[in-house]
Amino acid sequence: MNRIFLLIATNMAILLVASIVMSILGVNTSTMGGLLVFAAIFGFGGAFISLAISKWMAKKTMGCEVITTARDNTERWLIETVARQAKQVGINMPEVAIYQSEEFNAFATGPSKNNALVAVSSGLLYGMTQDETEAVLAHEISHVANGDMVTLTLIQGVVNTFVIFAARVVAGIIDNFVSSNDEEGEGLGMFAYMGVVFVLDMLFGILASIVVAYFSRIREYKADEGGARLAGKEKMIAALDRLRQGPETGAMPASMSALGIAGKKSMAELMMSHPPLEKRIAALKAQ
Numbered sequence: 043m044n045r046i047f048l049l050i051a052t053n054m055a056i057l058l059v060a061s062i063v064m065s066i067l068g069v070n071t072s073t074m075g076g077l078l079v080f081a082a083i084f085g086f087g088g089a090f091i092s093l094a095i096s097k098w099m100a101k102k103t104m105g106c107e108v109i110t111t112a113r114d115n116t117e118r119w120l121i122e123t124v125a126r127q128a129k130q131v132g133i134n135m136p137e138v139a140i141y142q143s144e145e146f147n148a149f150a151t152g153p154s155k156n157n158a159l160v161a162v163s164s165g166l167l168y169g170m171t172q173d174e175t176e177a178v179l180a181h182e183i184s185h186v187a188n189g190d191m192v193t194l195t196l197i198q199g200v201v202n203t204f205v206i207f208a209a210r211v212v213a214g215i216i217d218n219f220v221s222s223n224d225e226e227g228e229g230l231g232m233f234a235y236m237g238v239v240f241v242l243d244m245l246f247g248i249l250a251s252i253v254v255a256y257f258s259r260i261r262e263y264k265a266d267e268g269g270a271r272l273a274g275k276e277k278m279i280a281a282l283d284r285l286r287q288g289p290e291t292g293a294m295p296a297s298m299s300a301l302g303i304a305g306k307k308s309m310a311e312l313m314m315s316h317p318p319l320e321k322r323i324a325a326l327k328a329q
Contacts, residue, residue: 078207085202093195096151097137097159106139106161116167123179124160127272131187136160146170146288150182151191158186170284177273177281184268190261197257201250209242251313258315266322267329279326286319 092099100106112118117140124138134156143163152158160182167175185191217235270278311318317325 074211077210078203081203081207081210082199085204085206086199089195089199089202093153093191096153096191097157100149100151100159100161101139104141104143104161106141106159108137108139108159119172120162120167120175120179123176124183127180127183128186130272131183131268133158133183133187136183136186140164140167144169146285148178148182150185152186154192155186155189158191160186165288169288170281173273173277174281174284177269177277180272181265181269181278181281183272184265185261188261188264188268190265194254194258194261198254201253205243205246205250208246209239212242213238255313255315259317262316262322263325266326270326270329275326275329279323282319282323282326 101108109117109121112121120140121138125135128135136150136152136158137160139159139161141161141163144165145163146166146169148160148162148166150158150160160179162175162178166178170178213235216238266278266282269281316322
């Protein structure tokens with residue numbers, strides 16, 4: 043229930059901010075230029091607001107407990123390992139957190155390289171070897187150092203803009219076509235037009251998801267390479283191989299799965315945010 047409330051509240055905040063910006067700029071969506079500005083404001087605005095609050099959302103959604111003072115040797119090792127790897131790649135020390143889940147997973151998020159969060163599941167921290175966990179942490183630190191959060195936000199903003207703009211242009215063409223063939227020239231009508239826009243948003247959104255997933259898979263290969271450089275190639279391969287064997291209970295919600303090191307399994311690889319672990323292992327072995 044808390045996750046649903048947070049999602050609704052975030053979207054409402056995005057709509058409110060975008061509406062205020064449009065009012066200030068005096069955007070008129072009846073013109074092609076105005077429609078493009080409208081699409082860009084909502085497309086990029088939503089993506090960047092999500093990025094700005096990504097750490098807060100991750101903590102609330104996953105129930106992350108930020109570790110400020112180590113309570114045992116494992117937590118002490120965790121903090122020291124993240125600190126060492128962050129220093130190696132030249133970024134500020136990220137916040138380090140643990141969330142309760144039996145699955146083997148971890149993620150990194152945050153609005154910038156020097157304002158990030160690295161979180162690991164309790165299952166991973168206490169169920170994998172230190173070498174394997176070190177490699178997972180190196181993978182996540184590489185995500186941060188590569189600026190993947192900002193890169194994917196920009197890509198998401200572009201595809202969001204395309205979806206919003208294209209759906210309304212095509213809906214307008216359909217409305218004009220219906221109007222030209224209607225004796226009364228009334229077109230679709232408001233509710234029918236909104237229905238067409240909704241359907242087109244869904245269809246174009248699927249295409250956009252494929253594009254975003256493609257770039258997400260590329261960033262996973264890059265993060266694996268970075269993890270191999272930081273922790274060692276064999277450790278990275280061993281960690282990925284162990285992830286294949288780990289439990290899937292308590293998996294991340296869909297809104298967070300793209301951030302995890304393992305990602306969600308899917309029948310269609312085109313829709314996967316992560317390449318299959320077998321392909322990631324093969325790519326590292328081929329280097």
